[in-house]
Every structure is written in structure tokens, then in C-alpha cells.
Amino acid sequence: MAQAKAKTEGEILNVRNLRIEAVTETGTRVTLVDDVSFNLKAGEVLGLIGESGAGKSTIGLSTLVYARTGCQITGGQILFHNRDLRGLDVKGRQNLRGVKVAYIAQSAAAAFNPAHTIYEQVCEVALQHGVMNRAQARMDAIRLFKELDLPNPDVFGSRYPHQVSGGQLQRAMAAMAMIAKPDLLVFDEPTTALDVTTQVEVLASFKKLIREHRTAALYISHDLAVVAQIADRIMVLRRGQMVEEGEATQILQRPQMDYTRMLVAERVAAERSKFVEGHAEGDRPILDVKNVVAAYRGTVRIIDDVSIDLRRGDTLAIVGESGSGKSTLARVIVGLLPRQKGDILFDGTSLPPRLQDRSKDQLRRIQMIYQMPDVALNPRQTLLDIIGRPVQFYFGKNRAEVRARVEELLRQIDLPPEYITRRPHELSGGQKQRVCIARALAAQPDIIICDEVTSALDPLVADEILRLLRRIQDETGVAFLFITHDLGTVRRIANKVAVMLKGKLVAAGPTQQVFNPPFHPYTELLLSSVPEIRPDWLDEVLRRRRKAS
Amino acid sequence: MKVFGHRLSLTVIIGVLIILACAGGAIFAPWVAPYDPNLPMGGRWDPPSPEHWLGLDQIGRDMFSRMLYGGRISIGLAMLATCLAFVVGVVTGLAATIFGGWVDTLFSRIADVVLSIPNLMWALIILSGFGTGAGIIVLTIGLLYSVYVFRVARSVAMNIVVLEYVEAARLRGEGLTWVILREVLPNALPPLAAEFGLRFCFAFLFVAALSFLGLGVQPPDADWGSMVKESALAIPAGIAAPLYPAAAIALMTIGVNMVVDWLLSIYSRPQGENA
Numbered sequence: 136m137a138q139a140k141a142k143t144e145g146e147i148l149n150v151r152n153l154r155i156e157a158v159t160e161t162g163t164r165v166t167l168v169d170d171v172s173f174n175l176k177a178g179e180v181l182g183l184i185g186e187s188g189a190g191k192s193t194i195g196l197s198t199l200v201y202a203r204t205g206c207q208i209t210g211g212q213i214l215f216h217n218r219d220l221r222g223l224d225v226k227g228r229q230n231l232r233g234v235k236v237a238y239i240a241q242s243a244a245a246a247f248n249p250a251h252t253i254y255e256q257v258c259e260v261a262l263q264h265g266v267m268n269r270a271q272a273r274m275d276a277i278r279l280f281k282e283l284d285l286p287n288p289d290v291f292g293s294r295y296p297h298q299v300s301g302g303q304l305q306r307a308m309a310a311m312a313m314i315a316k317p318d319l320l321v322f323d324e325p326t327t328a329l330d331v332t333t334q335v336e337v338l339a340s341f342k343k344l345i346r347e348h349r350t351a352a353l354y355i356s357h358d359l360a361v362v363a364q365i366a367d368r369i370m371v372l373r374r375g376q377m378v379e380e381g382e383a384t385q386i387l388q389r390p391q392m393d394y395t396r397m398l399v400a401e402r403v404a405a406e407r408s409k410f411v412e413g414h415a416e417g418d419r420p421i422l423d424v425k426n427v428v429a430a431y432r433g434t435v436r437i438i439d440d441v442s443i444d445l446r447r448g449d450t451l452a453i454v455g456e457s458g459s460g461k462s463t464l465a466r467v468i469v470g471l472l473p474r475q476k477g478d479i480l481f482d483g484t485s486l487p488p489r490l491q492d493r494s495k496d497q498l499r500r501i502q503m504i505y506q507m508p509d510v511a512l513n514p515r516q517t518l519l520d521i522i523g524r525p526v527q528f529y530f531g532k533n534r535a536e537v538r539a540r541v542e543e544l545l546r547q548i549d550l551p552p553e554y555i556t557r558r559p560h561e562l563s564g565g566q567k568q569r570v571c572i573a574r575a576l577a578a579q580p581d582i583i584i585c586d587e588v589t590s591a592l593d594p595l596v597a598d599e600i601l602r603l604l605r606r607i608q609d610e611t612g613v614a615f616l617f618i619t620h621d622l623g624t625v626r627r628i629a630n631k632v633a634v635m636l637k638g639k640l641v642a643a644g645p646t647q648q649v650f651n652p653p654f655h656p657y658t659e660l661l662l663s664s665v666p667e668i669r670p671d672w673l674d675e676v677l678r679r680r681r682k683a684s
Numbered sequence: 685m686k687v688f689g690h691r692l693s694l695t696v697i698i699g700v701l702i703i704l705a706c707a708g709g710a711i712f713a714p715w716v717a718p719y720d721p722n723l724p725m726g727g728r729w730d731p732p733s734p735e736h737w738l739g740l741d742q743i744g745r746d747m748f749s750r751m752l753y754g755g756r757i758s759i760g761l762a763m764l765a766t767c768l769a770f771v772v773g774v775v776t777g778l779a780a781t782i783f784g785g786w787v788d789t790l791f792s793r794i795a796d797v798v799l800s801i802p803n804l805m806w807a808l809i810i811l812s813g814f815g816t817g818a819g820i821i822v823l824t825i826g827l828l829y830s831v832y833v834f835r836v837a838r839s840v841a842m843n844i845v846v847l848e849y850v851e852a853a854r855l856r857g858e859g860l861t862w863v864i865l866r867e868v869l870p871n872a873l874p875p876l877a878a879e880f881g882l883r884f885c886f887a888f889l890f891v892a893a894l895s896f897l898g899l900g901v902q903p904p905d906a907d908w909g910s911m912v913k914e915s916a917l918a919i920p921a922g923i924a925a926p927l928y929p930a931a932a933i934a935l936m937t938i939g940v941n942m943v944v945d946w947l948l949s950i951y952s953r954p955q956g957e958n959a
Contacts (some may be wrong), residue, residue: 471855490855492853498856502855505919510848511848511849511852512849513849513867514871515870516866525856528858560901578856
């Protein structure tokens with residue numbers, strides 16, 4: 136077959152029946168990766184796709200013969216240039232890592248040492264292994280900086296990590312990985328922590344780098360659209376097992392397995408779903424934020440003259456990149472950060488700036504749901520305590536009534552009533568987020584502020600949460616203030632949208648209007664930066680931008 | 685066997701048994717001790733015999749009975765001092781975290797001042813000024829150690845109050861009492877429990893050290909520290925008497941540490957695992 140033929144010409148990596156297990160403290164063995172096989176030729180990129188816990192990173196690290204603490208490679212072969220890496224001794228592994236196989240992690244900020252210049256850290260591997268001398272390494276680094284489109288490549292390396300932006304640092308990490316000219320690159324969610332507008336540039340640089348050096352690469356991501364831009368082949372993983380592997384176009388256009396179909400369908404829905412029609416009731420806004428100005432200590436305005444309004448049944452999405460002030464706006468509305476100027480009218484009356492000065496009823500009527508359900512729920516409390524407390528606190532119900540109400544709320548969020556005695560650690564991520572929703576609902580609020588509530592969840596789980604929120608809105612008429620950086624989410628849930636940039640509102644109105652021409656330039660940049668699942672999307676965007684500039 | 689949903693290791697069981705034996709002997713000393721601890725009943729440094737299991741001390745008192753009564757004082761004073769340190773330390777630590785600002789600054793600077801001078805120096809100054817006695821010893825050690833507890837409580841609480849479930853409680857409009865007692869304290873308990881054990885060890889050694897220096901319990905009463913001192917002269921003579929109280933001090937410290945290690949290990953374990 137084709138695979139057998141490929142073996143002879145430039146096959147770099149051949150992983151066969153890989154099995155990785157973890158041993159827990161109690162001695163039970165958990166299989167993290169089960170019977171996974173794949174191969175890679177020079178210049179080929181294999182995308183690994185899957186939810187958290189699918190084993191993507193574990194597989195990626197195994198090509199460096201590395202397993203996280205407590206994990207062990209217990210079966211299979213990792214053939215690199217036809218030699219099994221599992222047989223390598225410590226010295227052999229040292230000579231492999233960074234030299235033959237290099238790794239690019241999600242957070243460049245955590246991977247760089249703040250006390251050394253970028254140049255020192257980029258060249259370190261090459262110098263340590265004696266691959267080249269200092270002058271050569273320096274020249275190579277500058278060449279790589281140039282290839283990666285970093286600004287002022289000649290002097291870029293002399294800066295310290297904190298002096299460059301997140302996207303630049305991520306590219307510097309790619310330079311660090313490439314310096315010793317490895318045969319295999321492992322990209323582990325390298326753009327996940329970046330804003331969409333930055334992601335486009337970084338992705339384009341990576342693609343160019345791989346193409347020019349004909350390096351084989353593993354590209355790990357949870358985002359099908361990102362992988363679609365860069366991978367020749369895609370492998371879909373779930374719970375440590377391979378679901379499907381094939382050419383990128385086949386996986387994206389003609390997925391064979393149900394799970395892959397679901398993943399693709401979810402992603403397509405995020406791109407193509409129709410905008411939510413406006414269905415606001417009543418003419419008086421329930422929340423009317425007027426020219427609000429707020430700042431943390433000092434004089435720099437984090438929120439600068441922002442006005443938004445929200446009616447019953449509305450879902451207003453506030454979008455923007457990190458640092459745009461969208462989360463701060465939520466903190467100002469709930470009173471955690473008192474506003475300095477402007478007014479916030481709630482149901483016609485002015486809300487006191489400070490949380491402490493607001494009445495219990497005002498507090499009850501604005502509830503909040505957070506990004507990380509893990510830290511939003513007290514680990515020592517049961518669901519009865521967590522969801523029941525607002526019922527007891529705001530409505531003064533007795534124990535039997537509280538219990539009955541909590542059971543009702545659990546049903547409403549599609550959790551079995553028996554879960555009432557469970558604690559957060561006995562729930563999955565999606566279930567925890569449901570509990571957070573139930574806690575907010577328990578107060579019978581008029582507004583629920585959702586701060587990036589789906590960002591920490593896997594796509595399919597996030598989709599379920601969005602559906603639940605929509606159903607709750609239909610049932611209760613609650614208004615949502617949806618803070619998010621994910622424009623796919625906005626499309627699916629918000630009938631209104633406000634775009635923020637550096638603390639200021641740049642565009643606001645019905646989603647249909649804001650997300651259709653004529654655009655505000657920044658809105659257009661944002662929208663055009665959201666990866667689409669078409670494999671030629673990235674090239675198209677770059678072409679269009681080059682033409683425009 | 686499981687406690688708090690966590691499996692007990694062999695070390696922790698041994699630790700608990702050591703603590704129970706020492707504490708039991710101390711609590712029930714009047715009933716268990718074969719003789720009056722302060723009554724001479726034989727020759728100086730008489731060796732162990734069936735009547736006197738650990739022999740006699742430098743003026744012929746029964747060593748075993750003195751050990752039981754001595755433990756009562758050593759463990760009792762250390763326990764009271766640790767409790768005092770915890771009441772003061774936890775209250776100020778939580779107050780500093782929750783109120784922040786000048787409250788935090790004030791408490792933290794006081795802590796810095798206290799810590800800048802060695803504890804033994806403080807104790808020598810206070811005890812030579814106010815005289816010795818059980819009450820003053822407990823007060824001195826308790827207040828000196830409350831500074832350490834303050835630091836631990838403050839740092840643990842600092843990591844908890846920034847979590848969103850605490851913010852959620854504040855947004856709900858909960859009062860301070862609820863936030864402290866229901867949201868912060870339950871999550872601070874495991875590290876504080878470990879600190880309690882560790883602090884007790886230090887207090888216990890501190891009491892012994894003061895007594896050894898002659899500033900602690902005064903004759904004819906004795907705790908394990910002063911018993912080491914009283915019988916120290918026997919060491920050159922090759923008599924084992926001073927080793928008994930010294931061994932008791934070591935044993936008790938090791939026992940408590942075994943339990944503390946276990947508490948720390950369950951705290952550092954991810955939430956819910958092994959539950």
C-alpha cells in the first residue's frame with residue numbers, strides 16, 4: 136500500500152501501537168494513550184485533534200521520549216529514522232531533545248526565563264550541543280527571526296521576554312525550536328493563548344517556517360479550523376484512542392466517524408449559523424450603562440466612556456481582545472470596581488457604584504457566571520449548599536423548601552437530582568459550569584453576566600452550555616451580558632453586540648448590523664481573523680490583507 | 685482505614701500511637717504513676733529495678749513517676765501555648781487578608797519586628813522581667829509563635845480570597861462572618877492543621893529548652909526539659925537517667941511530625957483524588 140512505499144522515502148517518525156499509562160497513588164493504572172499509530176515524512180504536518188484528556192499532548196511529548204510525572208510509556212514503538220527511541224539512554228535522550236526533536240509549548244511566557252535575553256535562550260540549545268559556534272548561532276537566529284516576520288530581526292534577540300508581545304514571544308519560541316535544525320517539531324496548542332488577530336500572524340509564520348525547512352511536524356490543537364490551515368493530515372483522538380485519521384480535506388469534508396462529524400458540525404455551526412434575531416421585550420432597558428469611566432489605581436482609564444443598554448430577553452455580547460476592558464466592564468457593573476464617572480441605571484434607578492452600598496434586592500437581580508467553574512465553586516460544599524444558599528439567603532426559605540428548589544434547579548440544568556449531595560470535584564467541567572448557572576438562577580435574576588463562560592470548555596461541551604443558556608432565556612426572559620473573545624459564540628447566542636478596543640466602545644448594535652458591512656475597521660479585522668475550517672482560509676486572508684496594505 | 689476520606693499510612697498510625705501514649709501517660713499520671721514524683725525513696729542514681737522501672741534520679745526520686753508528671757507539664761504547657769498562638773495568629777491573619785490596607789500593614793510590620801529578634805532572646809527578656817511561672821511561659825511562647833501562625837494563615841487565606849467562589853459570595857451580599865467561616869476557613873483548614881502540629885512541636889521543644897536553661901518550671905516540679913538538666917551531671921558517670929526524658933522529648937516530636945507529614949501530603953494532593 137501507499138504507506139509501505141512511504142517508508143522508503145524520507146520517513147522520519149513512525150509511531151506504532153503506542154501505549155502510555157499513568158499509575159495513581161492508589162496503584163490503579165489508567166490508560167492515557169491506547170494503541171495509537173501514525174507516521175510522518177519530511178515536510179509533512181500531522182494535526183492531532185481532540186478534547187482535553189484525549190491524549191494529544193501526551194502523544195506529542197512521547198516523541199521526545201518524555202512522559203509527565205506518574206506516566207509511563209508502556210507499549211509500542213517510537214521509531215525515529217528507523218531507531219526505536221524507547222531504547223535510548225539518558226545521554227541519547229539529551230542529544231535527541233531540542234536537537235532532533237523540538238517542542239513548542241502553549242505558553243511562551245512560561246517557557247522563557249525572564250532574566251535572560253531572547254537571543255541567549257534561542258541559541259542555548261545549539262551552543263550546548265556544539266551544533267554551531269556563537270557567531271553562527273547568532274546569524275541563524277537572526278535569519279529565523281526574519282523568516283518568522285519578527286520586527287527588527289537584527290536586534291530582536293537582544294530584548295528580554297517581557298519587552299516583546301505575546302505573539303512575538305510565541306514566534307521566538309519557534310525560533311528557539313528551529314535553531315538546531317530539528318527533523319521534527321511538536322507544536323502543542325501554540326496559538327491557543329493568543330488573541331485571534333495575533334493568531335493569524337503567528338499561524339502564518341509557523342506555516343512558512345515548516346514549508347521552507349521541510350520539517351516534519353505534529354500540530355496539536357483543539358481547534359479544527361486552526362489545524363485545517365496547517366496540517367496535511369489530521370488524526371482525531373478521543374480518550375486516548377484514535378477515532379479517525381486521514382488527509383485533512385477528507386477529515387474536514389467527508390468525516391467517516393460520528394464523533395468527527397460532530398466536531399466538524401459544531402465548528403461549521405460556529406461559522407455559518409444565522410445571527411440571532413432581536414427579540415427584546417419592553418421599551419425601557421433593564422440595564423442602562425451611561426458614559427461610564429473606570430480605572431484601577433492611577434489614572435489610566437480601563438473603561439473609557441462606555442455606554443450600553445440591555446433589555447429583558449436580550450443577549451448582549453461584549454467582544455474584544457485581552458486587555459480591551461470587557462471583563463473590567465463586568466466588574467464595574469456588579470460594583471466590584473466602583474465607576475468614577477457616568478451612571479448605571481438598573482430598572483430605572485441609579486445603582487450605587489460600590490457593591491457594599493447596594494441593596495440585597497439589587498444584588499439578587501444581577502448574577503454572574505465565571506470562566507473557570509473549578510474556582511467558582513467552593514470545593515468543600517455540596518451542590519445543596521452551593522445552589523441552596525442563594526435561595527435561603529435571598530428568599531429566606533426553610534430547609535425543606537430550599538432542598539425542593541435545588542432539586543428543581545438541578546432538573547432545569549439537566550443534572551440528576553441525586554447529585555444534590557455531590558461536591559464539585561465529583562463533577563465534570565461542563566457539569567460544574569451547569570452548577571454555576573443553577574446558582575445564578577437560584578437568585579431569580581433579571582440579568583446574568585457571563586464572563587467567558589465557555590472559553591475553558593471543550594467545543595462540544597461549550598455548545599451544550601450555550602444551548603442550555605438559550606433555553607433558560609426562553610423560559611425565564613432573563614437578559615444575558617455575554618463577555619467573550621469568541622466570535623462564533625457571539626453569532627450563536629447574541630442578538631446585540633458591542634465591540635471594545637482599549638477600553639472604548641468602537642461599535643455597538645444588533646449583531647446583524649455590526650457583523651455585516653459596512654464594518655467598523657476593527658470589527659472587520661476581528662471578524663476576518665476568526666479561523667474558518669476551509670483549508671485555504673489562511674492564505675486567502677493573508678492575500679487579502681497584503682492587497683489592502 | 686480512612687480519615688477525612690484519605691487513606692492512613694503506617695507512619696501516621698505509628699505517629700498517632702506515640703502521641704496517644706505520651707498524652708495518655710500525661711493526662712492519667714496521678715492514676716498511673718506508681719509513686720509520688722517528689723518523694724525521695726532510695727539512693728542517688730539507683731539503677732532500674734522491678735520496683736523502679738527507670739531507676740531513681742539524683743536525689744532518689746522514682747524516675748518513671750517523674751517522667752509521667754513531667755510529660756503532663758511539658759505537653760500541657762506546649763498545648764496551651766500552641767492554642768493561644770493559633771487563636772491570635774489565625775484571627776489576625778484572616779483580618780489582615782480580608783481588610784487589607786493599613787490593618788495588614790500594621791500586623792505584618794509587628795510580625796517583622798518580632799521575627800527580627802530570636803525567640804529565645806525574647807523569652808529571656810520577658811521571663812527575666814516578669815519572673816517565671818506556667819502562665820507567663822504559656823503567654824510568652826503563645827504570643828511569640830502567634831507571629832508564625834499569622835504568616836501562615838495570612839498567606840493561605842490570601843490564596844483563597846482571590847478565588848471566584850469567594851467573590852461570588854461577596855457579590856451575593858454575604859456578611860463577613862459567612863465569608864470567613866463558610867468560604868475561607870474550611871478551605872484553609874488542612875494547611876492550618878499541619879501548621880498546628882508543627883507549631884506544637886516547636887512550642888514543646890521551646891518549653892523544654894526554657895526549663896533546661898532554668899527559666900521554665902521550678903523545682904520540685906519538673907518537666908522533661910528540666911529533668912534533662914537536673915540529671916545532666918550523670919552523663920559523665922555513664923548513667924542512663926538523662927536519656928529517658930531526652931528520649932521522651934524526641935519521641936513525642938517525631939510522633940507529631942509523622943502526623944503532620946501526612947496532613948501536608950493530603951493537602952498537596954489534588955482535591956478529591958483518592959477520596
